[in-house]
Amino acid sequence: MRTLMVLVAALLATVTVKAQTCPPQDQEHGLAEASRPSVLHGTLLVHDELRQWLGVKLDRPACGQKEVEIVYSKGEDWRRAETLRGCTLTATGKLYDSPTGYYSADIAISDPTLKPDPSCHAFPVKPDPYAVPIPPSLTEYQVSIIVDYRSKGHIDVKAWRSGDQRVPLKPWQAYVNYTLTGSTDVIWFDCANDFRIQDITQTPENPNGIFDDKPTGTVLQDLKGSNVIKFSCKRETGTAHLKRPS
Numbered sequence: 001m002r003t004l005m006v007l008v009a010a011l012l013a014t015v016t017v018k019a020q021t022c023p024p025q026d027q028e029h030g031l032a033e034a035s036r037p038s039v040l041h042g043t044l045l046v047h048d049e050l051r052q053w054l055g056v057k058l059d060r061p062a063c064g065q066k067e068v069e070i071v072y073s074k075g076e077d078w079r080r081a082e083t084l085r086g087c088t089l090t091a092t093g094k095l096y097d098s099p100t101g102y103y104s105a106d107i108a109i110s111d112p113t114l115k116p117d118p119s120c121h122a123f124p125v126k127p128d129p130y131a132v133p134i135p136p137s138l139t140e141y142q143v144s145i146i147v148d149y150r151s152k153g154h155i156d157v158k159a160w161r162s163g164d165q166r167v168p169l170k171p172w173q174a175y176v177n178y179t180l181t182g183s184t185d186v187i188w189f190d191c192a193n194d195f196r197i198q199d200i201t202q203t204p205e206n207p208n209g210i211f212d213d214k215p216t217g218t219v220l221q222d223l224k225g226s227n228v229i230k231f232s233c234k235r236e237t238g239t240a241h242l243k244r245p246s
Helices: 002-018 075-082
Strands: 038-048 052-062 065-071 088-093 095-097 107-110 113-116 140-148 154-161 164-168 176-180 186-191 195-203 216-219 226-235
Touching: 038 065, 052 075, 088 107, 140 176, 140 186, 154 176, 186 195, 186 226, 195 216
Parallel strands: 065 107
Antiparallel strands: 038 052, 038 088, 052 065, 088 113, 095 107, 140 154, 140 226, 154 164, 176 186, 186 216, 195 226
């Protein structure tokens, strides 16, 4: 029986290897994407770093990588995948080289189909934070964004009613939007729609000042430590809602 189990395991490993199709190495233009889907097996991990990302830590390396980043084009698919954190599963999709600094792993898999193993106990799907309505009575609120580069990095965002920091406004995604550039040293940020951003402070301060655009942006100064950006959001007119990140 033990010999049979070893043979079956070896056969499955062989099938898995055959199911891996790597991105082309000699492509000069466009996205370097594999010609056929790959079938990968591993553990789904949620990385809470400068950019929160999903990855499959593989049982066996694929295309020379021990972990592949999972990328979804729709937020609801990302939230469903996130419920499988810590589960072993099979991911099926096309692999491609991560083309920009917005990626956290060298190879990604686009809109994969995930099949959790029977041992997986999924978490509940989190609600869409961008769909949470802003109270009509709210006329002004404060925001702080802390970008900490230490260790693997982390970003902490908080929003609260002006004059009452003890009671946070949650989820913060309904009140503030931010984006890091691919090089992670420039940050763009904005209030909810129909709120005007004002009273911006930055520590350490950017000697060249704040980019007075919409969204507003600045160059982060301490790329080895902590950066703090604070601002207020004041209602203008209409019904407030946050534009989803592009």
